[in-house]
Amino acid sequence: MISVAPEYSIIVPTYRRREPLARCLAAIESQRFPRDRFEVVVVDDGSPTPPADLVASLDPAIEAQLVCARHGGPAAARNTGATFARGRYLVFTDDDCAPRSDWLDSIHRWTSITSVPTAIGGQTINVLADDIYATASQGIVDYLYEYYGQKRSPVQFFTTNNLVVPRDEFFEVGGFDERFLRAAAEDRDLCERWCRHGFPLQFADDVVVSHAHALNFRRFNRMHFNYGRGAFDLHRSRARRGQRAVRIEPVRFYYGLVAYPLRRSYGWRGLLLAFLHFWSQVAYAAGYFYERVRRGWAVGSNEPTPLPPARPRIISDRERGTASRDSMTGAI
Numbered sequence: 001m002i003s004v005a006p007e008y009s010i011i012v013p014t015y016r017r018r019e020p021l022a023r024c025l026a027a028i029e030s031q032r033f034p035r036d037r038f039e040v041v042v043v044d045d046g047s048p049t050p051p052a053d054l055v056a057s058l059d060p061a062i063e064a065q066l067v068c069a070r071h072g073g074p075a076a077a078r079n080t081g082a083t084f085a086r087g088r089y090l091v092f093t094d095d096d097c098a099p100r101s102d103w104l105d106s107i108h109r110w111t112s113i114t115s116v117p118t119a120i121g122g123q124t125i126n127v128l129a130d131d132i133y134a135t136a137s138q139g140i141v142d143y144l145y146e147y148y149g150q151k152r153s154p155v156q157f158f159t160t161n162n163l164v165v166p167r168d169e170f171f172e173v174g175g176f177d178e179r180f181l182r183a184a185a186e187d188r189d190l191c192e193r194w195c196r197h198g199f200p201l202q203f204a205d206d207v208v209v210s211h212a213h214a215l216n217f218r219r220f221n222r223m224h225f226n227y228g229r230g231a232f233d234l235h236r237s238r239a240r241r242g243q244r245a246v247r248i249e250p251v252r253f254y255y256g257l258v259a260y261p262l263r264r265s266y267g268w269r270g271l272l273l274a275f276l277h278f279w280s281q282v283a284y285a286a287g288y289f290y291e292r293v294r295r296g297w298a299v300g301s302n303e304p305t306p307l308p309p310a311r312p313r314i315i316s317d318r319e320r321g322t323a324s325r326d327s328m329t330g331a332i
Contacts, residue, residue: 006063008038008104009087009167013077014095015045020212021095022054027210029059033104038091040064043081046071075176075186078160082167082175090170094161097124097209106206107164117169117199119191121158122207132269133215136261136276137223143260143277145203147253157191158201162209165194173197177237184230189237196241224280228287232295254281 010028014021021042028040040062044050046069055066069080082090089111093099100106103122110120126138141159148156173193180186191201215223261273 004036005086005088006037006039007087008033008089008091008107008164009081009085010038010040010091010093011043011078011081011085012040012093012095013043013045013074013081014047014051015071015074015077016047017095018051018054021051023098023212024093024095025054025058027098027101027103029062030101031099031104032101033108035059035061038062038104039085039087041081041084042066043077043084044068045074045077072178073181074160074183075180076178079175079178082170085167088167090165090167092160092163092165093209094211096213097161097211098127099162100208100210103207103209106204106208110202110204110207111164114202117166118202119158119166119194119199120164120202120204120207122162122164122203122209123205124159124162124209124211127210127212128214131214132272133217133220133276134211134213136273136280137213137215137220138211139261139264139273140257140277140280143257146260147256156195156201157188158203160187160190161211162207163187164207169194169197169199173199177233179237180230180233182226182230184227185234186230189234192238193241220276220280221283224283225287225290228284228289229291231284231288232291257281 012021012024012028025040025042031038040055040058042051042055042064044066050066050068052066055064058064065084067080067084069077078092089107091104091107106122107120111118114120124138124141126134128134144157173190175190176186177189180189195201258274258278261277262270264270265273
């Protein structure tokens with residue numbers, strides 16, 4: 001017997017991070033939202049040991065499945081999760097995030113009042129307050145949300161660790177571009193294509209997840225270097241869509257980015273955060289030009305514009321079980 005499709009499908013891509021994933025799933029399990037109205041799809045992106053035991057340990061009242069795919073990056077993992085999802089809305093978060101217990105309740109309040117297909121981006125809070133690098137990284141995201149986001153109209157982008165999109169329209173715009181192999185700029189690319197289709201973005205500050213991504217200087221530097229590499233992919237994607245590929249922000253953007261911690265903190269900590277905000281842009285620029293040189297310098301691409309992926313057909317419970325077993329052996 002086929003169960004009634006849930007309203008929300010929570011999609012969690014993961015790769016070799018058992019402990020953070022366990023905390024994420026525990027937070028999802030603590031949701032006060034009715035169990036029969038959401039499902040959980042965990043997509044393992046090629047880890048040596050898939051976290052089957054963690055998924056199996058969830059409350060049996062929660063419909064949950066593990067899909068194991070070949071390693072292809074977070075964009076591909078999220079698309080894989082979307083094809084297995086049955087909910088009307090796709091709810092994306094990351095394995096190092098812990099949604100607040102009223103997360104789905106808040107999401108439902110927003111989806112209930114939207115009259116047109118809308119992507120909803122929530123608030124992310126860094127819980128590693130003593131980690132100066134994690135604090136700086138979250139501060140950069142907060143500044144970008146302020147600069148591009150809720151204080152501007154229309155909103156321009158959201159990160160994928162707290163994002164809700166209607167499933168039908170997600171496939172209509174083509175899902176995530178799987179040519180983005182890193183966790184870098186695939187979220188901006190999706191949001192830009194979403195807006196080009198005429199769909200709005202809505203910031204929801206009561207849709208909250210906690211983020212615990214421990215960093216040191218090496219990891220901080222590598223992460224922002226990779227963001228720069230992802231920016232090159234974003235510029236190529238814009239060129240394929242016939243848009244102006246490179247958009248240089250005005251000086252006030254960079255001044256505001258560096259000064260942002262000083263508006264929120266005082267003393268040496270604010271100065272150190274300001275320096276890390278500045279250094280993030282050095283690493284970002286280095287990553288961008290590294291990728292540009294490595295791939296032939298030209299931003300424009302002769303690649304044909306890809307067609308959106310075919311809308312996945314509804315998978316029966318029996319087919320779903322077979323697909324899951326196949327994916328465990330690397331068929332997906």
